[in-house]
Amino acid sequence: MSSHKSTTIQEAQDISNMSDAEKKHVPMIHIDGTPRAGDPFEVTVWVGEQLSHPSEPGHHIEFIDLYLDDMFIARCDLTPGHTYPKACFSVMIDRSGSLRAYERCNLHGDWTYSLEVSV
Numbered sequence: 017m018s019s020h021k022s023t024t025i026q027e028a029q030d031i032s033n034m035s036d037a038e039k040k041h042v043p044m045i046h047i048d049g050t051p052r053a054g055d056p057f058e059v060t061v062w063v064g065e066q067l068s069h070p071s072e073p074g075h076h077i078e079f080i081d082l083y084l085d086d087m088f089i090a091r092c093d094l095t096p097g098h099t100y101p102k103a104c105f106s107v108m109i110d111r112s113g114s115l116r117a118y119e120r121c122n123l124h125g126d127w128t129y130s131l132e133v134s135v
């Protein structure tokens with residue numbers, strides 16, 4: 017893929033058959049336990065789960081964001097060389113919806129992934 021910084025948000029075309037660029041950049045979401053309305057639960061967002069992404073000044077993940085539908089929940093800012101692009105958030109939601117993760121690579125732009133949650 018091009019190293020040109022894109023303004024479009026990219027996602028996996030086929031999550032079960034991802035390209036190498038997708039494996040490195042799609043922010044996979046994992047939920048620990050069964051979410052219940054108003055109770056905290058753990059949401060882990062892992063960039064590069066299937067193919068490790070670099071964490072160096074010239075090429076790195078700048079941040080990982082988490083939304084419920086269009087509502088911003090949390091951001092994790094990352095420092096290259098000192099972080100691995102994987103973030104765990106303790107989240108409380110009061111309704112079902114789509115948990116949406118976003119990440120930005122300084123070379124390869126913005127990427128997203130979403131997971132439906134029912135509470």
Ligand SMILES: [Fe+2]
Nearest residue numbers: 075121123124
């Ligand atoms: Fe990248």
